[in-house]
Amino acid sequence: MSEINRRSFLEMVGLVGGGAALYQVMTSMGMAQASAPKPLKLEGSGQGKTVLILGAGLAGMASAHELRKAGYDVQILEYNARAGGRCWTLRGGDEYTELGGFKQRCEFAPGLYINPGPWRIPYHHYAYMNYAREFGIKLEVFPQVNYNAYIHRKSGTKVRLREPMADMQGHVSELLAKAAAGGNALGSEVSAQDRERLLEALRGWGFLDKDYRYSKSLATSAVRGYEEDPGARLQPGVPSTPINLQTILSERLWADLTTGMLYEFQSTIFEPVGGMDAMARAFESRVKPMITYRARVTELSQNADGVTAVYEDLAGGGTKTVKADYCICTIPLSILSQVKLNVGQELEQAINKVPYAPSFKAGVQYKRRFWEQDDTIFGGISYTDLPIQTISYPANNYLSNGKGVVLGAYMFGPDAVRFSGMDPKARLQEVVRQNAQIHPQAEKEFDNGISVGWHRVPWTLGCYGLYTEETRKTDYPVLCARHNRLMLAGEHTSYWNGWQEGALLAAITAVEEMHKFAMQS
Amino acid sequence: MAEGEQTSSKVFLGGVVLTTVVGLGLLALIFSAVAPKGEEASAPAASPAQTAPAQTAAGTGSGPSAAQPSGGQASGSAGAPEAAGTASAGASAGGTGANAGNGASGTDGSPATGTGTAGGTSSGAAGTASEDQAGGTTQAAASEEKQQLQFTSFTGKNGAELYTQACQSCHMPEGRGAQGAGRYPALANNPRTASTPYVVTMILNGNGGMPGFGHYLSDAQIAEIVNYVRDDLNKQTDQVAPADVQKLRPQNPDYMIFGESAG
Structure with a gap:
């Protein structure tokens, strides 16, 4: 049942039967009381079998x-x-030989690693969480959404995630507020009473001013970030300029805002301390x-x-x-x-x-954690429309002065096929070159790296x-x-x-x- | 790999012809999806026609005007006899029985297997199809793209380059093949390549663990690859033309969309 249908069905039940009926139906639909599956307990003995x-x-x-x-x-x-199997971590000293005989040796510094396979644990993955509890596996938070990470486009556009996030919401709210205020535009979709409520909601949700405009101000900067941050004494902050709607649309900046909203990536999402394995x-x-x-x-x-x-x-x-x-x-x-x-x-x-899905990951060790030191990015994911698709920053050892390993590419689809077919050295060169388009420091700070193209993995011939x-x-x-x-x-x-x-x-x-x-x- | 940057865009380049065909299919799909909503709520055992979650994430920055390798053939135009021929060619030459690949059998009667009209999902995250028949959290988004063939990912200018980009990850340089827990067959000196339809069908529809590339390679690109594999790796000199490939495309394609996301 789709979400929309489910909701309209519940509204119908609520209207006819009131809250009690609604709760009863929701419970029978397994929605009101989502409970974690319990650890398995088998009755009877399998002895002798x-x-x-x-x-x-x-x-x-x-x-x-x-x-x-x-x-x-x-x-x-x-x-x-x-x-x-695919629950796998590569650390310094590990060797990996893929199909075709291409051999790589991981040269990461002590304590640094990548997880070539799965790397995230949503809170609602109850089976995993039950075993983690049973075995005493330590988890740390995986910062899936980092508002200060980049959204990058090969056109050269590079913004912080919080900027198009606030701006998309603001522009759309302003447009809808205009339509709602105009009366007829929304027709019978919204009643007169709800129109007032909608306008109030749009103002709050879309960060609009008293005239229902989304504009450059300290108020919108409190969401999208400032040109200069507020400080002590006589520094209230300098407002930043919103990205115009046309740019958000033509650059498709909105497309990378929704990942973290998906149930499978919602907070709190974890990773095991020290590596997935x-x-x-x-x-x-x-x-x-x-x-x-x-x-x-x-x-x-x-x-x-x-x-x-x-x-x-x-x-x-x-x-x-x-x-x-x-x-x-x-x-x-x-x-x-x-x-x-x-x-x-x-x-x-x-x-x-x-058939099995193509996927490709590359772990890249850089000589210093420039994403933290220069870009104030602590964990999380930057998005790009380059083939590497994302750069993911380590979610541990923040502020460390040592080296750091980022996931320099996490690819699916045809690009994953293409990169998997390249020589490991050529892959890494290309990954670093693309990393450098988002972080110019990458070329200079590059240390070493290792990559896994899942169709080259001898024991799976693909990712999933x-x-x-x-x-x-x-x-x-x-x-x-x-x-x-x-x-x-x-x-x-x-x-x-x-x-x-x-x-x-x-x-x-x-x-x-x-x-x-x-x-x- | 200077061309690397140009290949990731997942914009819709399907062409005017395809747009028209898909458009008609979508009309039917939207109609069938809207009509039974009320029943669906009370009867969760939905019919296959109800798979559209009415996603209409209109793509921007997409346009049918960009270059397309083979001129936007509408994949729905191949006749039923050809589709049937595809299946049997795969089966007899491959000797693998019923595994001629997804959609090759032509038994799926529904013309529109995709859901919604997502205008390309660069992150794969735009789709939140909550009722996707393929299901699986990682496949919901991907199926939205199903109706839009994407011939832009592989940019090679000839058969050898396209082979390097699309085939080499598994079949290895020079078609050597590989052996691990499972095996990738060598394509060099492979007697099965004597059958042209066999090679074309494999690329279009895949086989076993191999995903089909019908969604991602144009007829012209597939012809280039087939000619490279047969001529350069197997010394079979008769050439395949894009039109030969077009005839072997399944009538009602259920092309595999590569996954877009995982844990």
């Missing part, structure tokens, strides 16, 4: 963690020599004895008695076979579609229908599962269902694609369903 888990990312390890608590005998096969390490320390590393799964089949996986032992050599009563498979579909499968035709076909409206209707339910002794789990079996929450929710629901099935059989 075996579960094979494919993949030691968050979905695989969360599954193992929960199943072991319920008494199951669990084994995990993992392609990499480390656990965590804190969650991976916490899970790994609990399930490590169950993991066989460097195991490349080549075959997966099931029959009435159980599941069988064949894997290539990349460490010791040779081919090995594992049998179990049940299987939770978290291998990305981009890989799984290349595994020899005998798990049911419908599922096998659906596995083949999900992409659905069309059609495949969401046809193939997605098949991928989500239990197929006898096998269930898939990962961000690809969730509506939180590309988020760790999707992986964790998918794991929890897979464990619940598989446990229920095991208790019946």
Whole structure:
């Protein structure tokens, strides 16, 4: 149900039935009382039953963690020599070899890092938050919206985010106030009584003066910032000049104002202290004895008695076979579609229908934190229409005199494809060149960097599962269902694609369903 | 990479023909979206026709006048027989059964799969489609762009350059391919490239984990790439023309829009 429809429906209920009826309906629609899902508690014991888990990312390890608590005998096969999958952090000393054999060594100073995969945790990602609480993972605030960060255009326009934010709101309010004051323009949309209320709202919400004008003043500067800030004694501040509406529209400055308004990015949004892989390490320390590393799964089949996986032992050599009563498979579909499968035709076909999204990130170490020292930007994100799309500043060690690592590019779409196809050295050069168009200090202060193009990542061949409206209707339910002794789990079996929450929710629901099935059989 | 700066703009360059076709589709879509609103509220099991959240973020700074590589072919114009041929070509040459790609089967009857008319979303954030059938928080915004083909991202002047930009990230320089937990097939010395429709269909619609590029590459660009792959990497000298590509575009395209955002 769309938001507009939902709201008009509620208005209708409120009019007819009053507040009590409204509350009742809202509760039954699951809106009035949004409550955090509780940690999983399974009734009954899985003792004596075996579960094979494919993949030691968050979905695989969360599954193992929960199943072991319920008494199951669990084994995990993992392609990499480390656990965590896309929950991943690169630090100084780390080496990363992408497909094609291009090898990079991370040269960041001690304590500095980038998260090539997910890097943010919204407060409403309850599954993640529950595990963070259970494991004692420390979170710090991720300043998603920084009003002092830049919105940059390759035309040369560079403004602080607060400026077009205030100005767009102001200009639109002024226009609408003119229309409302004119009477007929809004027709029967607004009653005479509401017209007065609307004008009052526009004045407040749009920072308009008593004549309903949005103009250069100390009042509007209190929102968009000053030419010179207020100070002590005889310094009231010097007002700044609003950006005119035409520029906001032609430069599309409004387009970068809405990201932080989206539910998935709203405050409070977090990051784990010290790197995203804190969650991976916490899970790994609990399930490590169950993991066989460097195991490349080549075959997966099931029959009435159980599941069988064949894997290539990349460490010791040779081919090995594992049998179990049940299987939770978290291998990305981009890989799984290349595994020899005998798990049911419908599922096998659906596995083949999900392409993976391109994405590209580059972490760049600069010799000093010029964004703080010169630009007064502390954390958050600057936006540009250059291919790099954003520059994100570190959300920790503020005011440090040492080096700093920014996320110098976070790209999606065709540009991510293009950059992923470049040599790592050429990518970095281009990223720094584009960083310098927003921060001229970048060329001089550049130290080193590392980049990850997700289609070059050997164990995912892409960033996350992409659905069309059609495949969401046809193939997605098949991928989500239990197929006898096998269930898939990962961000690809969730509506939180590309988020760790999707992986964790998918794991929890897979464990619940598989446990229920095991208790019946 | 001097051209790098020019390629990120996600403005609408769909062309007059496309605009007209899309416009007609939109009229139908808006009509169907507006009509059942009342029922939708009380009956959440919405029909597929109700997917438009009436987003009308009118794009500014966009215009159909800018250069477009192949002259704005309306993707909805390919006939049904061609679409059917596409699917079977992919299946028989690839030997991969039903995975000829998204939309290649031509079974999706609805002409307009996108929602709304977002005028390009440079950050991908402008879309707040709260009821998107593809769903997924990361895909809501992307689907709004669906009706506007974007042939501006890849700027290469010939097949080799376009291959470098669009294909090399996976299939590697010189079409060498790669092997990790999964594999990217080598395109050099690949007997499957003998079938022209197979190569064209792969690029248009993707296969398995590979997203289709039908939304992002024009007929002329695809022809250039196919000729590079077949001629330079496989020594097959017969050439493909943009018109050959056009015929293989699905009748009712459900082109994959690459994701625009993630956690």
